[in-house]
Ligand SMILES: Nc1ncnc2c1ncn2[C@@H]1O[C@H](COP(=O)(O)OP(=O)(O)OP(=O)(O)O)[C@@H](O)[C@H]1O
């Protein structure tokens with residue numbers, strides 16, 4: 001379980017996160033939704049310690065993570081898989097080397113075992129015959145999928161995905177969403193996914209929090225989200241015409 | 251922003267860079283890559299520039315010392331000492347600040363804005379040390395060789411100019427480049443080179459590592475890397491010269 005307690009984060013005068021508290025349970029896909037610029041990425045980075053929140057605590061299974069030093073954090077990071085919004089693949093390494101990287105850092109597997117794991121993960125995200133290509137030689141959607149493969153390579157206990165399916169076609173998006181849900185439930189992972197895709201919310205949103213201008217406005221399941229009377233959340237959920245039509249019929 | 255902020259952050263970065271490396275094997279591989287990028291790939295430019303500068307120094311010394319009372323060997327001696335004392339250490343360092351510094355800053359800057367540095371941190375890597383230490387070591391170890399190459403090739407360029415123009419006889423020139431040779435000058439050049447190599451790689455890394463924003467900022471950081479490395483080199487040139495030669 002991961003818990004955030006009263007997290008606030010500023011950049012200069014700009015208050016990006018304002019007193020956010022939330023608990024993310026294991027074995028569930030926890031979604032963070034909110035419009036562009038609402039602070040989702042910053043929040044995720046506070047959770048994994050890439051940003052230091054000025055106030056509040058990040059707690060991983062009873063350990064106060066954001067107060068630890070680098071080497072103590074590293075022990076927890078061994079159990080973290082993170083998929084960045086832009087992929088963050090290493091440009092100078094091939095697809096295969098990218099996924100080998102966390103395995104080299106965190107495991108004592110033999111080279112053959114690592115290679116097996118790489119191919120297994122690439123298979124799960126539907127990438128074949130791209131092992132020796134460089135990130136500049138694959139498409140944007142493929143980069144995202146390789147990034148997810150890299151994040152799941154070390155069999156993480158905590159999985160973070162920053163907009164895993166933005167930029168993917170609807171079919172692949174569903175494959176990725178379901179893959180995240182599957183491994184979460186299968187391996188009992190605490191998974192946190194940033195998204196602004198309502199499809200994902202309906203498909204896999206076991207728990208959803210809604211962030212608006214850096215504040216947590218709402219928390220619930222994907223079924224409750226359609227019946228909420230929170231004004232800002234309604235505007236977000238029913239932003240497009242199709243959704244508005246659907247609501248009318250309800 | 252104020253100077254002290256940058257100086258403080260620069261030394262804090264160095265502190266992180268020189269933390270004890272964990273996975274030595276990965277560092278070794280990275281080090282060899284940097285030897286190639288920073289060292290071997292600079293040989294070409296050093297050879298070309300040094301040859302021409304050696305030739306020009308020789309011709310200028312020759313045309314400025316046409317007084318018949320001055321001994322002819324002064325031309326070779328002047329060429330040799332200008333190269334050792336100033337050109338092959340300081341000027342080459344400034345040129346490398348342009349070539350190596352800008353590429354270091356843009357490489358690290360791009361890694362920063364595309365979150366590759368964040369990804370390294372998440373994988374438990376001390377990104378500062380992993381990315382910057384091999385660069386510093388490669389330059390500090392390889393640049394003295396570049397300086398030696400520059401001195402040798404420069405003198406050779408001077409000799410070619412002598413052959414081509416006949417401003418002085420080949421014998422006089424060769425006598426001159428051996429005349430009153432002070433071995434400490436080589437030590438002085440090497441000390442400067444090592445300092446400058448450290449400055450180029452660390453200052454440029456600093457500018458790249460702390461980029462925030464997008465490709466525009468990466469571009470700016472690479473310009474700043476060159477400007478600040480050059481300024482710091484010039485400053486240390488004065489300081490080291492006063493300390494070593496006075
Ligand atoms: N390193 C930074 N320095 C200063 N401001 C930042 C930084 N990172 C983010 N911000 C600001 O924080 C706010 C929230 O950004 P964030 O990236 O978290 O948005 P987001 O919800 O992830 O949006 P998107 O859906 O577009 O990815 C923005 O106003 C942004 O300008």
Ligand SMILES: [Mg+2]
Nearest residue numbers: 040041085162
């Ligand atoms: Mg984001």
